[in-house]
Amino acid sequence: MPEARGLWTNWAGNQRCAPAAVEHPALENDLVALVKGAAATGRTVKVVGAGHSFTDIACTDGVLVHLDRYGRVLSADPGTGRVTVQAGMPITVLNEELAARGLAMPNLGDIAYQTIAGAISTATHGTGRKLGNLSTQVVALELVTADGSIVRASADEEPEVFDAARVGLGALGILSTVTLRWPRRFDYLLEHLDELVDDNDHFEFFYVPHTGGALTKRNNATDEPARPRPRLRYWTDKVLMENAVFGALCRVGRVRPSLIPRLNKLPIGGRRSDYVEPSHRVFASPRFVHFVEMEYAIPRSNAATALRRLKGFIDSSGLNISFPIEVRFVAADDLPLSPAQGRDTCYIAVHVYRGMPYEQYFRGVEAIATELGGRPHWGKLHYQTAATLAPRYPGWERFRAVRARLDPEGRFRNAYLDRVLGPPT
Numbered sequence: 001m002p003e004a005r006g007l008w009t010n011w012a013g014n015q016r017c018a019p020a021a022v023e024h025p026a027l028e029n030d031l032v033a034l035v036k037g038a039a040a041t042g043r044t045v046k047v048v049g050a051g052h053s054f055t056d057i058a059c060t061d062g063v064l065v066h067l068d069r070y071g072r073v074l075s076a077d078p079g080t081g082r083v084t085v086q087a088g089m090p091i092t093v094l095n096e097e098l099a100a101r102g103l104a105m106p107n108l109g110d111i112a113y114q115t116i117a118g119a120i121s122t123a124t125h126g127t128g129r130k131l132g133n134l135s136t137q138v139v140a141l142e143l144v145t146a147d148g149s150i151v152r153a154s155a156d157e158e159p160e161v162f163d164a165a166r167v168g169l170g171a172l173g174i175l176s177t178v179t180l181r182w183p184r185r186f187d188y189l190l191e192h193l194d195e196l197v198d199d200n201d202h203f204e205f206f207y208v209p210h211t212g213g214a215l216t217k218r219n220n221a222t223d224e225p226a227r228p229r230p231r232l233r234y235w236t237d238k239v240l241m242e243n244a245v246f247g248a249l250c251r252v253g254r255v256r257p258s259l260i261p262r263l264n265k266l267p268i269g270g271r272r273s274d275y276v277e278p279s280h281r282v283f284a285s286p287r288f289v290h291f292v293e294m295e296y297a298i299p300r301s302n303a304a305t306a307l308r309r310l311k312g313f314i315d316s317s318g319l320n321i322s323f324p325i326e327v328r329f330v331a332a333d334d335l336p337l338s339p340a341q342g343r344d345t346c347y348i349a350v351h352v353y354r355g356m357p358y359e360q361y362f363r364g365v366e367a368i369a370t371e372l373g374g375r376p377h378w379g380k381l382h383y384q385t386a387a388t389l390a391p392r393y394p395g396w397e398r399f400r401a402v403r404a405r406l407d408p409e410g411r412f413r414n415a416y417l418d419r420v421l422g423p424p425t
């Protein structure tokens, strides 16, 4: 039932209006019905959000619609990074709903009391060199139009409506649902990789295959007093989740590999944690889950390309990979056989739970790394020989000369060295 006529004022108190009727719909059908009802009685319709505009943009003498009963999350999929909400959801609530899923809006204005529909309708913005306003984060919407029909709009469906309605001033209809996409962590990381590496003493991240998600670790030297992780928290995160639970999931994945993409979405290492501790406790973690590993050193300038290709390879290969891919950065040096010789380096490490097949995966990764100037870690699995390695190391002959001088008879040779260095001459 429409409320009796009363005076409506905005948040600032500088705008007021006297609507003929006030509605609080709870269902999309109610939106349709009230638009049709208004058309039948010749009234105009105006949805009001949180009344946080300073202009009379939300004022009406027709039917004023409050969406205070129309603000639920309809779907949220961390895999695709999409969340669909009813248009009346206050941004404060949206923030909490996202946080509960380990997510966040990439940008916000000064306040978060607006409704999502009200905010995008006026192109509410925050600040950020590379970030658009909130309307640009919308990837789909539903609009109840003047004849009571529901129009779905996105870049692929009704693209003109989509662009107009993302900053629609309430002039095109009633926004019923809004779908937002937050940048997936992996894509965000690749776009900001240089800043992250340059702005931290030690930056690394773990890309979780099949999810688009990633876990980052930023370690910086500080003079601040120690602020250690509570012992229980350390034990829960590092021992229980990252070892016992992760190990159990790996065992399940070994028996049923097809489950791995879904298992990877479980929040095993997802809790944010800030602490100040002695460096040996920060750098090293307990590792009880056994695995085999390949790690490639590629020029840092090729890091984002390599990681995009690697993700593409995994996604298209049909492989099920349970272990996160570890990405680290190392400064250039001048040691003849150092994989970082002569170039700032990105190390990309891939792991497979023990007892699971790995050759297809590792050969695929190796092919990508090789194309991008990769040099294998000497202590981790690879399929290279002296013939394929020599051209990658400008200091190859320097090393061979030292070896020939110090061990001309091959006293220290073994099968591995024969493969990767060739026999001593």
Ligand SMILES: Cc1cc2nc3c(=O)[nH]c(=O)nc-3n(C[C@H](O)[C@H](O)[C@H](O)COP(=O)(O)OP(=O)(O)OC[C@H]3O[C@@H](n4cnc5c(N)ncnc54)[C@H](O)[C@@H]3O)c2cc1C
Residues within 6 Å of the ligand: 011, 012, 046, 047, 048, 049, 050, 051, 052, 053, 054, 057, 058, 067, 087, 088, 108, 109, 110, 111, 113, 114, 115, 116, 117, 118, 119, 120, 121, 122, 123, 124, 125, 126, 169, 170, 171, 173, 174, 175, 176
């Ligand atoms: C204290 C304060 C701080 C602010 N800070 C910022 C800031 O940092 N950045 C910034 O850009 N702006 C800021 N604003 C402005 C504010 O974000 C915008 O005016 C925003 O539109 C208010 O949202 P609302 O939900 O209150 O919508 P309202 O003001 O109630 O409505 C705005 C418009 O949205 C339409 N609308 C609402 N819901 C729907 C719907 N479901 N379908 C169709 N149309 C709809 C209304 O009809 C109206 O045309 C601030 C305002 C205040 C009061």
